[in-house]
Amino acid sequence: MNKTARSAILQEQRTISPETADSESNWQLELANACRDPDKLLARLGLTGIVPACKTADFPFLVPESFIRRMKLGDPNDPLLKQVLPVEDENVDVPGFLSDPVADLNSSPVSGMVHKYVNRVLLITSGSCAVNCRYCFRRHFPYSEAPRSLESWEPVFEEIWKRPEVDEVILSGGDPLTLNDRRLGVMIEKLAVIPHLQRIRIHSRLPIVLPSRVTEGLLKSLGQSRLQPIFVVHANHGNEIVVDCAEALRKLVQAGIPVLNQAVLLRGVNDSVEAQVDLCTRLVNVGAMPYYLNQLDRVQGAAHFEVPVERGREIIAGLRKKLSGYAVPRYVVDVPGCEGKTEL
Numbered sequence: 001m002n003k004t005a006r007s008a009i010l011q012e013q014r015t016i017s018p019e020t021a022d023s024e025s026n027w028q029l030e031l032a033n034a035c036r037d038p039d040k041l042l043a044r045l046g047l048t049g050i051v052p053a054c055k056t057a058d059f060p061f062l063v064p065e066s067f068i069r070r071m072k073l074g075d076p077n078d079p080l081l082k083q084v085l086p087v088e089d090e091n092v093d094v095p096g097f098l099s100d101p102v103a104d105l106n107s108s109p110v111s112g113m114v115h116k117y118v119n120r121v122l123l124i125t126s127g128s129c130a131v132n133c134r135y136c137f138r139r140h141f142p143y144s145e146a147p148r149s150l151e152s153w154e155p156v157f158e159e160i161w162k163r164p165e166v167d168e169v170i171l172s173g174g175d176p177l178t179l180n181d182r183r184l185g186v187m188i189e190k191l192a193v194i195p196h197l198q199r200i201r202i203h204s205r206l207p208i209v210l211p212s213r214v215t216e217g218l219l220k221s222l223g224q225s226r227l228q229p230i231f232v233v234h235a236n237h238g239n240e241i242v243v244d245c246a247e248a249l250r251k252l253v254q255a256g257i258p259v260l261n262q263a264v265l266l267r268g269v270n271d272s273v274e275a276q277v278d279l280c281t282r283l284v285n286v287g288a289m290p291y292y293l294n295q296l297d298r299v300q301g302a303a304h305f306e307v308p309v310e311r312g313r314e315i316i317a318g319l320r321k322k323l324s325g326y327a328v329p330r331y332v333v334d335v336p337g338c339e340g341k342t343e344l
Helices: 004-012 018-032 038-044 080-085 151-161 179-190 217-225 243-252 273-285 309-320
Strands: 113-117 118-126 168-170 197-202 228-233 259-264 289-294 330-333
Touching: 113 151, 151 179, 168 179, 179 197, 179 217, 243 259, 259 273, 273 289, 273 309, 289 309, 309 330
Parallel strands: 118 168, 168 197, 197 228, 228 259, 259 289, 289 330
Antiparallel strands: 113 118
8 A cells, every 4th residue: 555545544543433433443553554564474484484575576476464464384386375475486477477467457448447248347446456366467567547536536427327228336446445445435415316227236255364454334334325335355265264254254244244255276276175175065054155256367476376278177176066056156267358257
């Protein structure tokens, strides 16, 4: 997170209403205090012999305390550590790996909005995240060009008004939950007055990596809207679905909000039947449904995470033998130009 974003968070902390002060300030302080030095994390985990990639890379290191606490001491192959630690393989130029692998920029009729599929649009609500996953397909996205102030979002709202076929809006980013409850609530209210919209979907990794973000204010904003809320979270390994994270997911489910999980198939992280069984089981045990297992989007810097498609199919076949049908995610890939995910 850059200095400007951090200053904005601290400023918002000073304007929080008394009734939401505790829950709001907790997650914002945690985010402001997230670890930004991979050497410090490695020292804390007892892994001083590992040399991370250059700290000044264009995709900086960022991981919050809650996620760090779930990592195993002394384990260089910890599946959570491998998702966030910069490595030199990121600097290898591999043919076929692109800066915009899913062609977001070709599907943006107005800044801040992506319209690939007939009935839904995606809004780039924020350029910030609570964790920088090294395989992120938007790690090269030009977030500086997206709207920031609520006023600058008006052209996007106007564009949605002109598209009556759109009945669902996806709030994405970055991560939409890096916006505070007040700002997120205003955006939801503005979308709710568009008559042909019926649902609002929030794609967020914060309930997983920064569970304190699931505040009463957030649940209230979603519960009071006429739009049906749907939450899509992002966990890749069963070790993520523990303690505070499991409790945050339960809060969403108990508030009556459908919770789905999208995972990414990652080499050395979750590319085994055992790892996927554990992830899917822990999700369904807190009421979150495994939704997609995504084949890696081929973004520059992430080639070392790619798993062969045939291996992915073998894993899904293994899950079908071990899990109830509702606990098996769909194995998909995002192919530019297709009107939806392509099943593998």
